Amino acid sequence: METVFILTILVVVFALAFDFINGFHDTANAIATSVSTRALKPRVAVLMAAAMNFVGALTFTGVAKTITKDIVDPFALQNGSLIILAALLSAIIWNLVTWYYGIPSSSSHTLIGSIAGAAVASSGFAILNWEGFIKIIQALLISPFLALAVGFLMMSLFKVIFKNGSLYGTNKKFRIFQIGTAALQSFTHGTNDAQKAMGIITMALIAAEWQTNDDIQLWVRIAAATAMGLGTSIGGYKIIKTVGGKIMKIRPINGAAADLSSAMIIFGATTIHLPVSTTHVISSAIMGVGSAQRVKGVKWGVAKKIVLTWIITLPISAVMAGIIFLALNLFF
Template structure:
């Protein structure tokens, strides 16, 4: 069998594995608040998230096209299949390490940093599409700050609207409302995160000259959506614990405000075809909500550790991917 075809098959397998891992790694963030407030049991929340992620993943393709062509041009990339395989191995390794330690790291940062690092290792810094790459980095950088601000404003609005209600009555109502916000949160997660694996597979198909456009094929969309849905059904309870309780004590009204805020930011990014870190956005929205409630109620020490992981993920994954490429290049 042709070496390029073997590498393409390996890329598809590892891309689906990345999506599967992303399902239990990142999707935990989408349901963390509803589980921590007991609006939903972990089992029901995970199954709801799996279904809504699957639906969301099938609905849009704009982010997938951005991933497939805006970091590097797959039509001009030599050893493209090898570059993409190295990037996937790096992103998967980092996701598993951070999942093991219960750290809500960004799969988006891991994947984008890995693609850039593997491509640079293969062809030098000139291979990067700097306009597209910088646009993606800007989205990754700005979106957490937007989520923090929107979370603060959303919680402030809720405080004004429901100030005459007792705390018990407010939380009881919002516990029911959180079922809807958890579903919305999971849907928006699927519209953005699942498309990253679709983009990777499309890059591999173009590099192998198995397709000549950046259109996302139907089998690519369905397989990526299924992989994320299955991964979500396994759940990521370690990360639920970190996001849902260690940043701040979350009540139903806080959880609903955080869910709505982060869903708005993620879906907004999806509509303009930009990948964002759902982990960053959700965690930042919780911090914004906590700040509106009581600044001292946010455990900023935990938040600092999360931010540190966000900062180091992209460069570490770029370095890892470069090393993986050099190792794979010895064998292929």
């Protein structure tokens, strides 16, 4: 019992650390366009994003419940606390590596891959809840393509509506409008991403037999929302630089179109209780907007690098989590 207690406390600590890191790693994507177009100063954008992420994180719990029960059955886990701890360590390591190099990888992919990898290392592939796991993977794969299409359509619509307006006047109006879209983007980020740590902590509480259902306790919601808000306040300027400028040259009208498109996809996923990668969705929306503006204006070399990171994140995280689980199992 003493070992289970220690492992559960460690899971809670590392889950909140993951949310903190997620705050400065992924939230940078939510405000990247508004910073790059100078609609908001970086410090103001970061503080606004922190507040809106906190509010969004407290508003919904559906995604947290999906993480809790749809990858593996927390009530059937053996060595549950150890599996979850290994998954968190793997996810944190990958997030820090990609943050250091300024690569907008997916915290969702690394967390879900890590949970699956650690669970398989413990009990084999039969432990996976295949129906729920495949549903989550489908959401992660489909959402970027939806964001690309919606971004393309949104920008095409804006071009038709504002075709007779002056470029200077239109961009000036959209720079003001972008303050609202950046706030919306940060709110939707909180509704989806912050819940992943809530789901992880709830899994650990169930595995330790401290909880008998998949309800997300209030203290878990507040702790995860606070961790993400604090992480956001630190800022992630390396990611902002990649997403906000290296994919394409972004003007306020482009930034507003990308923000609205990605917010629609992320919030849509939240309402049907599915986790998506906010990084994938936002980057894809920017690519869609850029394609509608001018296909050659999108720096596809950078886009390919980002997509490659998306592809390798899940399997690398799964293998890394499996190795970490086997190493931890030697000590516990």
